[in-house]
């Protein structure tokens with residue numbers, strides 16, 4: 001049986017769970033103990049996953065990390081039903097869409113969790129960062145709306161890779177009060193995407209974790225939980241006015257960077 005190391009709130013892990021469900025492949029999931037704290041306690045998980053990130057997929061002796069690489073692996077090994085559209089141009093379009101979602105778009109939602117969940121900012125700084133995040137989300141959603149012109153799904157005529165790449169991030173935006181405007185194509189698409197059992201299951205698991213998980217602000221304040229600031233997420237904080245948060249986190253030891261491979 002395929003095993004997916006995951007965290008329900010990870011949009012990347014959600015992509016993998018949705019893809020597996022759409023292909024009808026049974027799988028088990030495992031949340032590594034103390035995941036996200038910087039002191040994860042799961043030797044098996046760490047051994048074959050040098051970046052210590054979720055999602056990671058185990059298929060027999062094979063370990064695959066990175067949601068995009070995992071989706072590629074699943075598409076190669078289990079071609080039916082296909083998740084990519086036919087033709088190189090359409091495939092390239094869908095992959096470019098996924099790249100924007102997994103970098104620029106994801107960074108905004110990650111920052112919202114830092115601000116509202118992990119309580120990294122208060123007062124005027126909080127207000128300013130929330131307004132920046134809402135503005136950036138609105139522009140990206142307008143861009144997504146244009147991608148849907150003339151096609152029912154981001155993948156084309158059928159639900160697939162492009163939709164899997166967008167749905168988890170849009171559901172997280174909605175949870176933070178940045179849902180697409182209700183009268184647009186994007187809101188209509190999100191409603192249809194959430195009617196699919198694969199998407200609904202991943203979204204429900206995320207909601208449950210968000211509402212019943214530990215007090216995140218207290219975890220960071222206790223010093224037992226160091227959040228990972230890396231790549232597009234770190235860039236978001238710097239470009240959007242959160243430099244003070246980064247400096248404060250480094251000084252107080254509540255921030256770490258990506259795991260050094262090797």
Ligand SMILES: N[C@@H](CCC(=O)N[C@@H](CS)C(=O)NCC(=O)O)C(=O)O
Pocket residue numbers: 007009010011012035036037038052053054055065066067068102227228
């Ligand atoms: N490019 C990777 C990104 C995966 C990623 O950033 N995962 C986060 C969770 S959303 C993670 O594992 N962070 C490690 C940590 O917080 O310790 C992918 O697409 O799978």
